[in-house]
Amino acid sequence: MLFEYSLLTDKKEVEPLTDFLMDKGAYSVSIEDADAETEREKPIFGEPGIEIDDFAWDSSRLKVLCGDDFDMEGALEAALKEQGLKKPVLEGRTEVPDNDWVRITQAQFTPTQIAGDLWIVPSWHEPPNPDAINIRLDPGVAFGTGTHPTTRLCLEWLHDHNLEGKSVLDYGCGSGILAVAAKKLGASKVLGTDIDPQAIEAADYNAEVNRADASFYLPKDMPDEKFDVVVANILSNPLRLLAPALLARVKKGGYLVLSGILERQAEELIEVYGSYRPDSPLSVWKSMDGWICLAGQIH
Numbered sequence: 001m002l003f004e005y006s007l008l009t010d011k012k013e014v015e016p017l018t019d020f021l022m023d024k025g026a027y028s029v030s031i032e033d034a035d036a037e038t039e040r041e042k043p044i045f046g047e048p049g050i051e052i053d054d055f056a057w058d059s060s061r062l063k064v065l066c067g068d069d070f071d072m073e074g075a076l077e078a079a080l081k082e083q084g085l086k087k088p089v090l091e092g093r094t095e096v097p098d099n100d101w102v103r104i105t106q107a108q109f110t111p112t113q114i115a116g117d118l119w120i121v122p123s124w125h126e127p128p129n130p131d132a133i134n135i136r137l138d139p140g141v142a143f144g145t146g147t148h149p150t151t152r153l154c155l156e157w158l159h160d161h162n163l164e165g166k167s168v169l170d171y172g173c174g175s176g177i178l179a180v181a182a183k184k185l186g187a188s189k190v191l192g193t194d195i196d197p198q199a200i201e202a203a204d205y206n207a208e209v210n211r212a213d214a215s216f217y218l219p220k221d222m223p224d225e226k227f228d229v230v231v232a233n234i235l236s237n238p239l240r241l242l243a244p245a246l247l248a249r250v251k252k253g254g255y256l257v258l259s260g261i262l263e264r265q266a267e268e269l270i271e272v273y274g275s276y277r278p279d280s281p282l283s284v285w286k287s288m289d290g291w292i293c294l295a296g297q298i299h
Ligand SMILES: C[S@@+](CC[C@H](N)C(=O)[O-])C[C@H]1O[C@@H](n2cnc3c(N)ncnc32)[C@H](O)[C@@H]1O
Pocket: 045, 046, 047, 048, 142, 143, 144, 145, 146, 150, 151, 154, 170, 171, 172, 173, 174, 175, 176, 177, 178, 193, 194, 195, 196, 199, 219, 233, 234, 235, 238, 242, 260
């Protein structure tokens, strides 16, 4: 029998407490925003140059999966005594029948129709429509299962534009989902880059599984080339800093597509990119669940 405990704690306790519980024999610890779906919800994912403890929220909820012999009360006492870790609020414990947690994780990621004939299909599912453009994915450590609105917006943009014979750069490729989609949608040449080596590994793997001819590089190894389409789903801060670098990667007459931007951040980003290229303003292409996608042709 497996159990899942729910603990509420502060950001600075998340990493040491997670390590401590894993050392004591917990099977896995996942971290959620305890303020999710409230005014204080804070989106964080894949920001560059930040340490792992930043992948937690001011108020974090830990979901700890462990066996029935795991003494959670004892482990929390020991964490306090041995490491001075503040006792988290123990919200509760639920029973998870053996193996069901695998099923539960998998159930959360089901085949998703992005647009028209473009589908994202988990590797353990049969494609609902075998004749569609099916992108097979395993959710790994890298971001990008296609279910997040920021990814969906990019996928929709790629789907709605003719990529036949075009070169595409997926900047901040994560799982490589956008690169794979671009290739399957007809792009002739596709490259991706990411600062995270694990993302490069995951993207290589996903491209191979999908028989999509795409190459992925760390930024320092990127060939010095320009592209017909540059798509970047990163957060607004890095996008602001990357403005000159991203603009420089777009061929004359090509398109720049930016995602990972909250609605209230759109104007500022439009201004930043406009300050570098006043002749090629970006504009809001589409929005979804509070996120927007900016796009524009670069002259
Ligand atoms: C939100 S994920 C997007 C993943 C995937 N492209 C998608 O659309 O689902 C952002 C990715 O950008 C990467 N990243 C962040 N800053 C970057 C930078 N300065 N250069 C390259 N990649 C960066 C992160 O490591 C992360 O994998």
